Amino acid sequence: MKASALNIATTSTLMRYEKVFGTFIKYGFEDLLAHPPLNRLVPQTNRFVPSRAGRKVSEFTRYERIRLVCEELGTTFIKFAQIASNRPDLLPDELITELAKLQDQVPPVAIEEIYATMAQEFSRPWQEMVEYFDPQPLASASMAQVHRARLVGGREVVLKVQRPGIREVIAADIAILNQLVGILESYFPALLVYQPGELVKMFEQSITEELSFRREAANLLHFQQMFRENNQVLIPAIYQELSTDKILCMEYVPGYKITDLDQLSPFNITGKELALRGIGLYFEQVFEHGFFHADPHPGNIFVLEDGRIAFLDYGMVGTVSERDKLLFAQLLLAIYDQDVQGLKKAILKFSTGLTKDKERELEYDIIYVLRQYASIALEDIDGMEVMQGLNALFYDYKIKLPANLLLLLKALVIMEGVGLQLDPHYDIIANIGPYVQRLLSKRFSPLRLRRELLRSAEDTTNLLRELPEDIREILRKVKEGKLHIEFEHKGLQPTADKVSESIKLLSYTLLVVAIIIAASLIVVAKIPPLIDGVALWGIVGFGLAALLALRTIFSLRTRK
Template sequence: MGRLYRAFKISWIIVRYRLDILIPLDKLPTFLVLLLKLNPARLFPLGQHSRGERLRLSLEELGPIFVKFGQMLSTRRDLLPGDVADELKRLQDQVPPFSAALAKATIEKSLGMSVAEAFAEFGSEALASASVAQVHTAKLHTGEEVVVKVIRPGIHKVIRKDIQLLYMLARLVLWLVPDARRLHPVEVVADYEISLMDELDMQKEAANTSQLKRNFLNSHLLYVPAIHWSFTRRNVMVQERIYGVPVAEVEVLKQQGVNMKKLAERGVEIFFTQVFRDNFFHADMHPGNIFVDTSKPESPRYIAIDCGIVGSLSIEDQNYLARNLLAFFKQDYYEVARLHIESGWVGEGTRANEFAAAIRAVCEPIFEKPLKDISFGQVLLGLFQTARRFNMEVQPQLVLLQKTLLNIEGLGRQLYPELDLWTTAKPFLENWMKQRVGPRGILLKAKEKLPDWLEQVPELPQLAHESLSQLRNWQEDQREQRRILTEIRLEMARSRRRTGQLAMGLLLLALGLVSGVGEMLLPLLDGEWQPWVLVTAGALVLLRR
């Protein structure tokens, strides 16, 4: 019942804010255009709000899952009109806050002490407010400036309802469109659920933050503020306060003389470093979570907060992803096709040359543009166009990575429109591949494994003895199996002989009996035929058996 109510509420909000007018009719089939024009929602007035405001307000009212979707869209100015992108940008840290009284009550319940006991100062007004939590400034009794992040009260119930609704929609899509199985909608929702639930646990976010800080310790690329663990619980996290310029404030950054080209390129380098060097990447890098340290304008450094959602890949996915990207950079479509087939990302029996031809037809027009004008989003959309024909399956483990890469590209182009993502990323990937599979990489792997190998050296005699014992046992098992097989063959041969003797004896008996009856009815010419001979022979054969 709750899910039906939620579905009705979502439908009502879409109608109330007249989101139907955001759908581009020129890109829809005729029957859908007709349905939209006959839509009763058209009876509702548009009101005073602009289209961007209506979209933002509807997402805020729909809740955190939809707010996060709007945050992701806000970074893609290449896909959205400017006025809509400007409005959605407000979702990054300007979601309506909840009251300071509620925030203090959550803090005191979580820490088991009053706000005054925990902090020398506490700012009642929220510094920033997002979809899942809001942030207040504070000062510890030791004098350190911190920020206190507090989970929104009741947010768990709202998110669970929305997740259940997403599951329902995913299963409905599978039922209505069986071909959607290759998109794995249920698995994608399951991965999204894990990410969201992790984001609701401040202790997990604190642990992620500490890990990211260790990965970029003393780095000129990225700074991560420290966690105060003694004041961190499931619903509350206390973190070092940072000062920087929000990355979305492009004009402010330019006024302070920041090297925008270097800043954009460092954003790409940070992403690929996290994915390939550390295999641990910040997966919620929208502009509201990123600041810039402008103390050295010619060498700007990023500051990252809000590590609630992080991702990682298996070694196999890392390798396949790097090789796929390099093949794309080189426009080697056959290699892309071969890697997709080898990894099982396309249907069994797919021919590499046919798949390569389909990819070439989609991507070649894109690559005819200057590299700086090529959007990775365009390439992904182009690839999805080939998905239906070759049953290409969505890889749930890569969805988070794709979302993050699109965010990074959108952010980079916002900072420096001439950003060439491909040229920036290619040297990094080539170097990573050399380190992985080159002589140096092999030596490093051997060096890493050497302590384990040395630890196992004392056990080698015992392992050798056990291996020889197993070999002897195996040989004995093989001999026993051969002996049993030989006996089975002999028994089968004897059985066949006995069966033949039985058949022969029965045949002779039958002939003798038939002949005896015939002699009584029709005497033979010479009177020499003796049926009893056949009967006797048949009996002897049966007795011998």
């Protein structure tokens, strides 16, 4: 999506460049635009403004002025800032705090424009399918607005309609962001630590997904499948015949925001009950399904009069792999147990290139973070403070976490805030514990161990099968004088240790396979003594193989 600032094809795009650059200048960022080719498009008006809301702009911090720029430039820049605020591993805490203040509530567009979009998107006149359409929106955001409607036949629905022209604005803004990133990387090398190119790339991917309502529809259908047997949850039905890439038609949910306790009290629904059930359903999404709602603020969680809970707005979701779920569980348990080494190992899983000295520094910083909570009762620990402490470690040591895991950390902070609104004594750490323990117990279930053992046996068999051919190939190259070995010594001891460890694990795996084969032959041959017709030594062999397999898997899981 990179575009040259010298090849602007349309007047509207040129005007957008001038608007963006003028806003940067107003808030004191003229230095970013003083380099070619952007300096040729810098407007001569709208110089540095003297004040904003009765306060001199010169008194604002640089991070505050970044937020003000995003607010004034609207949709794309607000969304970019919100997504960037999910990366505490790349941005300083002060900037994250400012970006988190941004809201994307905007005035609704004219109803005639909404009607025009519906006429363009549907294959036949929408009036033939919709018998009532409320021109007053239920919600209006920067990307879309939501209207209540009733289909022919009486079904109550909501129509989420994308704002007209929003795709063109976003495309132009992404081109501008790429231009700015090029300037930053070329002329301001000190800013490379924030990885601006990666932030823009991540934003472009996220905003493209959010612009596609078909993807949101697919997310909603996935949630329906996840909770199809749970009668405590309502996932809105989707009407495919009235859903397109720019319009989403869903079942209307006649409920109340989860934090509207006064509205819910006549139905004997208490805040404490909602905190346990509602946030428990969220933990289920994360730890059991690995697919979670990534924007769980109170406006997106409704409660029906019968007590069912409905999650709304599936434009932003996250996924967690089995490996990351286990890592996150280990991280939480390490915090709970004040386990410095366990927390260090969990964090280092995502780091690259940390020297031993840096690892020692990280260990001392972890001790400092955990010591703050050593004398505090579990129920009094502020989960948000814990997350902020971890985020500071990620940033200070340039430990890069997967975007989805950071999205999960932020979502859990939001959920803790919801829980405390519902129940002032809600303890997210204690309530997340059973889900973490269940995940860890599944990790070492007999079925899973058997599956991993078979996978290890298959890998070993493949290695042994291919080994003779590989040796022949090496010998052939030696004979022909074509074998070239490049050798560079940069501290062989760690490598030698790892090779030694790998050889030991391979030996254990081969031994396990050999014992299983031998035990199987003994059982098949029914070699006495027998117990209920099964060879005793075969049973002993299987037990021994299981113990060795557990030891091998434990070694694999505990080594760095």
